[in-house]
Amino acid sequence: DGGITQSPKYLFRKEGQNVTLSCEQNLNHDAMYWYRQDPGQGLRLIYYSQIVNDFQKGDIAEGYSVSREKKESFPLTVTSAQKNPTAFYLCASRGEIPGQGNYGYTFGSGTRLTVV
Amino acid sequence: LAKTTQPISMDSYEGQEVNITCSHNNIATNDYITWYQQFPSQGPRFIIQGYKTKVTNEVASLFIPADRKSSTLSLPRVSLSDTAVYYCLVGDRMDSSYKLIFGSGTRLLVRP
Numbered sequence: 001d002g003g004i005t006q007s008p009k010y011l012f013r014k015e016g017q018n019v020t021l022s023c024e025q026n027l028n029h030d031a032m033y034w035y036r037q038d039p040g041q042g043l044r045l046i047y048y049s050q051i052v053n054d055f056q057k058g059d060i061a062e063g064y065s066v067s068r069e070k071k072e073s074f075p076l077t078v079t080s081a082q083k084n085p086t087a088f089y090l091c092a093s094r095g096e097i098p099g100q101g102n103y104g105y106t107f108g109s110g111t112r113l114t115v116v
Numbered sequence: 117l118a119k120t121t122q123p124i125s126m127d128s129y130e131g132q133e134v135n136i137t138c139s140h141n142n143i144a145t146n147d148y149i150t151w152y153q154q155f156p157s158q159g160p161r162f163i164i165q166g167y168k169t170k171v172t173n174e175v176a177s178l179f180i181p182a183d184r185k186s187s188t189l190s191l192p193r194v195s196l197s198d199t200a201v202y203y204c205l206v207g208d209r210m211d212s213s214y215k216l217i218f219g220s221g222t223r224l225l226v227r228p
Contacts, residue, residue, distance in 0.1 A: 004159075035218075040220075041220060042203070042218035042219050042220045042221060043160075043218040044218075045217070088157065090159050090160075092159070097162050100162060100165075102150075102162070102165040103148075103165075104148075104150050104162055104165060105150075105152075105160075105162070106162070107159030107160050107161070108159050109158055109159050110157065110158065110159050112157065
């Protein structure tokens, strides 16, 4: 089945450490997105990529970096410059929604990052 | 991007019909209305999408009046498992630069 796979599901980061969150899709979608969600809040856009080798900052890009070397992959690195990284991170792609016949966003199951 | 307004929370009981209304006064001609459902610690899941009038699928109906300035998600005969956050989003689904903007959504609590 087509979809988006995020890994790991849980991640612990020490102070001053960089960590990378994985996002892979087999939907053949061009556009991919990273969102951050804090408890009880909506989603906030970190970075997005409309096509391979291109990406744009979202609303809260400081302390994060991304790459888009392959259509299927859009990894997010949380750097030591991100002062409050503890959150739930969601990756999404945009295109035809599997099994729906509509056009929109498909989300992964998320990675919960905790600073220890 | 069209701003949306929806109730922060709603309560219901099992077996009832739940209607969640979303206001989007500045919706543009090319904009579609899409609803997502999110359970705790999971990614949002597509529920339904529409442009005008009424759309129905196996889980919900979406009612859109002629002026398209609002929409209503209708969940028939809810169960406990429908307890979740529901997001209403409006935008041009074919615009390659379009970025979803999520508000806080509507927290639906279904009681036994």
